[in-house]
Amino acid sequence: MSLDTFIEEYHRVFSRSSRTEYVPAVIKEAYNSVVIDVYGRKYIDFSSSASVVNTGYNNPKILGAVEKQLRRLIHYTHIYGFNEPALKLARKLISITGVVDGKVILGLSGSDANEGALFLSKAYNRRTYLLSYVNSFHGCTLMAAKASGIDLSRRVVRLLGEEGKTIFLPYPDCYRCPLGYTWSSCRLRCVEIVKEKIEELNGDVYGLIIEPIQGDGGIIPAPEEY
Template identity: 35%
Template sequence: MKNKEILDQEGQTFASASRIKYFDMVIDSGKGAMLKDVEGHEYIDLLASASSTNTGHSHPKVVEAITKQAQKLIQYTPAYFANVPAARLTKRLADLSPIEGPAEVAWGNSGSDANDAVIKFARGYTGRQNVVSFTGAYHGSTYGSMSASAVSLNMSRKMGPLMEGFYKVPYPSPWYRKSYETQDQFIDRMFEEFKLPFETYLPADEVALILVEPIQGDGGIAKAPEKYLQKVYEFAHEHGILFAVDEVNQGMGRTGKWWSIQNFPGIHPDLMSVGKSLASGLPLSAVVGRKEIIESLDAPANVYTTAGNPVTTAAALATFDVIEDEHLLQRSHDLGQEAKEFFDKMKEKYDFIGDVRMYGLDGGIDIVDPRTHQPAVQVATKLIYRMFELGVIMITVRGNVLRFQPPLVITEEQLHRAFDVIEHAMQDEADGNIAFDKNIGWSTD
């Protein structure tokens, strides 16, 4: 069948709310950093299934682990009995976590329910109700995680009221910095805005949790200033508030370190959510936290029938092996440097490129109107569509930010082929040769 035939057939019974519209393609297979659609067209993948296949598509070691475990036991609920891969994985994940002191793990099926679990354990341990998160955050689509999110109005429109006890403070994204501000002035101003709720209507001693993406993903691939996050971290601990980090998008080697919070020296979270690439894209997530916090709740407070099942945890163990054996943290760092140099070069060449942010193989490239420096959503849309036509998969977040997150196993040759395509698309835009004018991508309004 053709892409269009399958999409037309699926569209009769598939919910519009369940897919963000980008390209009319149906993926048939993938290997490493390459994808193939049902018509046989090949693409270099610069999205890695929303950073959930950091080890690439169908990595042989992950496939072997899944196959061997499936031949032994596919599922028996960990809600009642242990299984060998999950038991091994709890220790491995706890030992690798940035948690200070003894850590424990609880399983989930997705990043969304891992963040729900973060909220549960924080409330259980502190005896407090309120949760503080940040504008631009994407924590998931279950009611708890969605109540903590603030990246798109379509995540709250027609679905309220959301859960009570959730408050948002501004995330210090670089585009909020005033032209006249030094970095220190920007940090001081944003921290004053962070404190304002606590000084006016939100008693700090009634707040259980501050939940943050140290590097926001869908909010624009933007890293919080280190001094700012240190101030928030110290504020939390001064007031008995737990400090939690969402590593669902940015963890598992994405930034050149195991966890994005490790880009912030001296910060050790109390709780951490993990998902996406934990099992190379299979449905497995986890909340990792200080032992006394995780032990504050008793079963069945965080029990799921399929979470931590034998196949997904076997895949996760293989994923950790691949990242370590193939030195993917270093690879992300090194190839990320090459990507930064490339996009900086493009910024010098094309006036519609604004800020370039790269943290390992993890980048956000702002597309702007060269006259006003405001977001140029339609230009960004045209660029990614032209890349798609030329055989590269890249999407946008926030409308105008190119999201650069290839599998960490991408070869240098594939990476440089992708660079050639990106430059080709940018030159086509500069020459006025891209006619695409449809609205695709995330809706933020």
């Protein structure tokens, strides 16, 4: 099948709403940081598949652990019952975050994680506004889409009539500072803007959501000081 035919069928069967096409290649297999297409062409994947495969493709340690678990038990819900690997994972996640008496919800995706975080902070704080960033992307579920500043999400949220409660701040991009400063002479004006916005809203803010490295906005790292 030619690449054009392949892409044409893809467009016919997959919803456009679930796709952001960046890579015109049909990927068949991968190892370490290399992906290989159906024609045998090799590419070095500097994106780790949207930062999802940061451990490298087909990492033998992970393959081994997954295979071992799949042979023992693919799934029995840890919500109805109990299982040891789920407990070990929860323990590890809590130790990584360093949150004292942390609580874990295991989810399916980034959207799911952000939906949960936003939902919980809104329910807990009972306040009105969320702070987020211009050009941010936090996922496709409703709370996550409402929190996203990227054009595609804004259009969807507008269409649903769900606009208005997210305030979009300038992302701290030191390479192309949206405030027009150069690094260090800025004295982190972007941080002051966050404080001013919270004051302007009389503290009626239930959360702030930020990508430490803005992804779809252009792979922009926030400075450590921020």
